[in-house]
Amino acid sequence: MTTTARAGSVFLADNRRNLWSVDVHPDTNVEDIERPGFWAHEASKLRQFDRIEIRWEDGQKWADAIVLANGAGFARVAIINLIDAAVPADGxxxxxxxxxxxxxxxxxxxxxxxxxxxxxxxxxxxxxxxxxxxxxxxxxxxxxxxxxxx
Incomplete structure (x- = not known):
């Protein structure tokens, strides 16, 4: 059986979620970002499936994240992609x-x-x-x- 998208079920992504950008301190690690309390001050702005572009101020890392859930004073975020320019090749x-x-x-x-x-x-x-x-x-x-x- 072939499955196809239901008629009328395809939407522009910009109408379904927000794209946010945040600059974080160079000492911030991925575990901090994925801790729900990290987003406490911004949780009320976020919605499930929103995307967050995370940039380290020193330009050494960049991440793309998605909001999995949010509520009063928390947001559960997962890193989708991480680029670490500071990680060198062997040696x-x-x-x-x-x-x-x-x-x-x-x-x-x-x-x-x-x-x-x-x-x-x-x-x-x-x-x-x-x-x-x-x-x-x-x-x-x-x-x-x-x-x-x-």
Whole structure:
């Protein structure tokens, strides 16, 4: 027996669910997102089958989630897709750590406005901020150290 969609049962998705977007702190993990209480402050806006686009402020992860259920002060959310740009190929992280060890500066995430920053260790002076990508910040920090050392 062949099954087909019932006449009149196909709808535009935009009329059936909402698409939300949220930026989360870089320390947020998937387990936090899937904890119903995580969404307590936004639960009243959400409906079952709504989608949530989750972006980590530092640009290292992105996730697509669906609302499975919601009620007063909670929403049960499941991650459908997770992209983790910070997960390196085998052996790549050890090489990256070895390539980016600095004596004069630190590279730190300072939030969605300042983004990745290069900070001088000796006095805490901000050398550069607003760098959108961690690898670019590390590369610029390496260039800074090379320039300072001569």
């Amino acid at each position: 790549e992280q050890q090489q990256a750590d070895a390539d980016f060890t600095f004596q004069l500066v630190d590279v730190k995430w300072k939030g969605p406005t300042s983004k990745w920053c290069i900070i001088r260790k000796s006095d805490g002076h901000l050398v550069k901020d607003g760098i959108g990508d961690k690898i670019i910040a590390m590369t610029e920090a390496a260039q800074y150290e090379k320039t300072v050392r001569g």
